[in-house]
Amino acid sequence: MANGELWTALRRRTQARIGLGRAGSALPTRHRLELQAAHAAARDAVHSPFDPDAVAGRLPGMPTVRVRSAAPDRLTYLQRPDLGRRLHPTDRAHLPVGDWDVVFVVADGLSSRAVHEHAARMVRSTADRLGETWRVAPVVLAEQARVALGDDVAAAMGAKAVVVLVGERPGMSAADSLGAYLTYAPNPGVTTDADRNCLSNIRPPLGLDYETAAAKLAGLMERARELGGTGVRLKDETDPDGVVEPLL
Amino acid sequence: MSPYTSTLGGERHRFDSLARLLAAASPERSGDRLAGLAARSAQERVAARWALAEVPLTDFLTQPLIPYEDDDVTRLILDTHDAAAFAPVAALTVGELREWLLSEAADAVTLAALAPGLTPEMVAAVSKLMGNADLVAVARKVRVVTAFRSTIGLPGRLATRLQPNHPTDDPAGVAAALLDGLLLGSGDAVIGINPATDSPKAVRDLLELLDGVIERYAIPTQSCVLCHVTTSVDLMERGAPVDLVFQSIAGTQAANASFGVTLGLLDEAHEAARGLGRGTVGNDVMYFETGQGSALSADAHHGVDQQTVEARAYAVARRYDPLLVNTVVGFIGPEYLYDGRQILRAALEDHFCGKLLGLPMGLDICYTNHADADDDDIATMLTMLGVAGASFVICTPGGDDIMLNYQSASYHDALYLREVLGLRPAPEFEAWLGSIGLLDERGGIREVSGTTHPLTAIGRELAA
Numbered sequence: 001m002a003n004g005e006l007w008t009a010l011r012r013r014t015q016a017r018i019g020l021g022r023a024g025s026a027l028p029t030r031h032r033l034e035l036q037a038a039h040a041a042a043r044d045a046v047h048s049p050f051d052p053d054a055v056a057g058r059l060p061g062m063p064t065v066r067v068r069s070a071a072p073d074r075l076t077y078l079q080r081p082d083l084g085r086r087l088h089p090t091d092r093a094h095l096p097v098g099d100w101d102v103v104f105v106v107a108d109g110l111s112s113r114a115v116h117e118h119a120a121r122m123v124r125s126t127a128d129r130l131g132e133t134w135r136v137a138p139v140v141l142a143e144q145a146r147v148a149l150g151d152d153v154a155a156a157m158g159a160k161a162v163v164v165l166v167g168e169r170p171g172m173s174a175a176d177s178l179g180a181y182l183t184y185a186p187n188p189g190v191t192t193d194a195d196r197n198c199l200s201n202i203r204p205p206l207g208l209d210y211e212t213a214a215a216k217l218a219g220l221m222e223r224a225r226e227l228g229g230t231g232v233r234l235k236d237e238t239d240p241d242g243v244v245e246p247l248l
Numbered sequence: 249m250s251p252y253t254s255t256l257g258g259e260r261h262r263f264d265s266l267a268r269l270l271a272a273a274s275p276e277r278s279g280d281r282l283a284g285l286a287a288r289s290a291q292e293r294v295a296a297r298w299a300l301a302e303v304p305l306t307d308f309l310t311q312p313l314i315p316y317e318d319d320d321v322t323r324l325i326l327d328t329h330d331a332a333a334f335a336p337v338a339a340l341t342v343g344e345l346r347e348w349l350l351s352e353a354a355d356a357v358t359l360a361a362l363a364p365g366l367t368p369e370m371v372a373a374v375s376k377l378m379g380n381a382d383l384v385a386v387a388r389k390v391r392v393v394t395a396f397r398s399t400i401g402l403p404g405r406l407a408t409r410l411q412p413n414h415p416t417d418d419p420a421g422v423a424a425a426l427l428d429g430l431l432l433g434s435g436d437a438v439i440g441i442n443p444a445t446d447s448p449k450a451v452r453d454l455l456e457l458l459d460g461v462i463e464r465y466a467i468p469t470q471s472c473v474l475c476h477v478t479t480s481v482d483l484m485e486r487g488a489p490v491d492l493v494f495q496s497i498a499g500t501q502a503a504n505a506s507f508g509v510t511l512g513l514l515d516e517a518h519e520a521a522r523g524l525g526r527g528t529v530g531n532d533v534m535y536f537e538t539g540q541g542s543a544l545s546a547d548a549h550h551g552v553d554q555q556t557v558e559a560r561a562y563a564v565a566r567r568y569d570p571l572l573v574n575t576v577v578g579f580i581g582p583e584y585l586y587d588g589r590q591i592l593r594a595a596l597e598d599h600f601c602g603k604l605l606g607l608p609m610g611l612d613i614c615y616t617n618h619a620d621a622d623d624d625d626i627a628t629m630l631t632m633l634g635v636a637g638a639s640f641v642i643c644t645p646g647g648d649d650i651m652l653n654y655q656s657a658s659y660h661d662a663l664y665l666r667e668v669l670g671l672r673p674a675p676e677f678e679a680w681l682g683s684i685g686l687l688d689e690r691g692g693i694r695e696v697s698g699t700t701h702p703l704t705a706i707g708r709e710l711a712a
Contacts, residue, residue, distance in 0.1 A: 017646025171653030
């Protein structure tokens, strides 16, 4: 087996960048540029502006409302997670109050690309699976938002549960990964990451596909309503994929 | 507690406590701003440094930043302080300590003898008065030598951690990345895997895989699967081949509690690992990771700035004579260290503070993709830390960790650093590289063919 053939065979066992060869001590030009391309995709995902109109356009028949977090711009957002978790004071009044069972919050997080590509399909697939008894609030499209912003939104609207669909921290091999965080009875400033359930890596075709993710999420929502809560207790009754993941 | 004051630009600046003073004197970083501890202006920052320069070192022994009663790390620092070792600098202020450290009087032997007399707060304080070049110049003089199956930290040497992570811990994927690293001359500090799960079964499988390769090819190095200390204790009791016990640690009791560790647990694990006697040239059995921001992230910083809290983690580490300690410098994200400039500064501070306190400091020179940094920042940091005499660096395939989704140094980067600075691997590992035909006539790593080299058997079996 020649050198190249060996590495070709081994690369089928891992996505790690192995067997790259050398130019002196350094990487060959092609591999150096490939790494830079992957890094550029990840960077662009972090800094690409969120386009709520595009997401709203993919939610025909579903009312939407737009909010910002208290973080005024991307640079502040990246350094001040506390601001990304709170509603902008003037935007709170835009939120319709009602007797909602659940509100879907589409949050740009760290990858608006993930949100543009996957969030609307996830909202529709999940909402389609919920029974008649779920009163679904208008979908909230949130800019410069972290997961915990959903707590503030749900409290402002009077929703019993919140599902935050958020762009995950981009890795070099995945810049468009979407996370879904379910919180029942959220309480801003009191609810912690341990009170949530998470599905991560929603990213067809390489990651979780919409139908599987929506089925898991809708199932979790039904059980959360029975239990009156989310987090560790709920995890214990779900399959191993329904795990609590570290939050951004 | 007496306030600290200074006058700058006609304005009187006042800092109500030593903790406030240290925080205000810290170079700009996003984590201190997030915690509400950063200086309010550039002038206030410099005013704090003027005041800090006048503080007698003995103040750090009489005014603990976190109360003795509340925190076992404070108790550890004060109870183990070596007054005799401290004597040569006992009369100095922080500003005078900076000048003494930079002077010829502070040579390698003197600094090694001083280490038990210094506290984390003293070294953090003096680091705030030092420029990046100062941090390099002093750290370079300090040598901390440790050993297990290889010897780490000798002058003119740079070791590497080979990190063959895989998102599902697939043994074939791990072995393929392991082969890649070995053929690039990496792995003398440790072959260390971050497993995807902390399940004892998964950890044990990986330990046995690594142990098998190390034994089969008689590689003078050690393995580590980076799991929680309680998992290691459990596995040692069941006879798993544990070389090094790993744990993430931090600088306060509450932050350590958030990691699920206590000094008592670490004592127990340390004793158990030493009892196994698996080392050949030494028996330093602990491997610790740290990083600025972890105490703030756990809401356990007690109003102390993130660099000073980080230095306090080194007091925990040195209790156990570790083989390896590394700061995972850019891992937590831009809310703690915003960009390449802040990450570089933190790397130099951590390395300096750890070395002065007597630790074998290495680094995971890294960033996440939402920080403002790129591969040029890795090169800059690597070069400065190489000059500063880092004991080891962490290396990943192509600098891209597919399990943890962050960017680190690559095996190629380590080759570069050894080449430009004339650094060599750990002596036992270097001899092994020679014996297996991987050294060229100049002592560099030879490029080998997949058809002939015996190590590629690791991969050929997988690829078949």
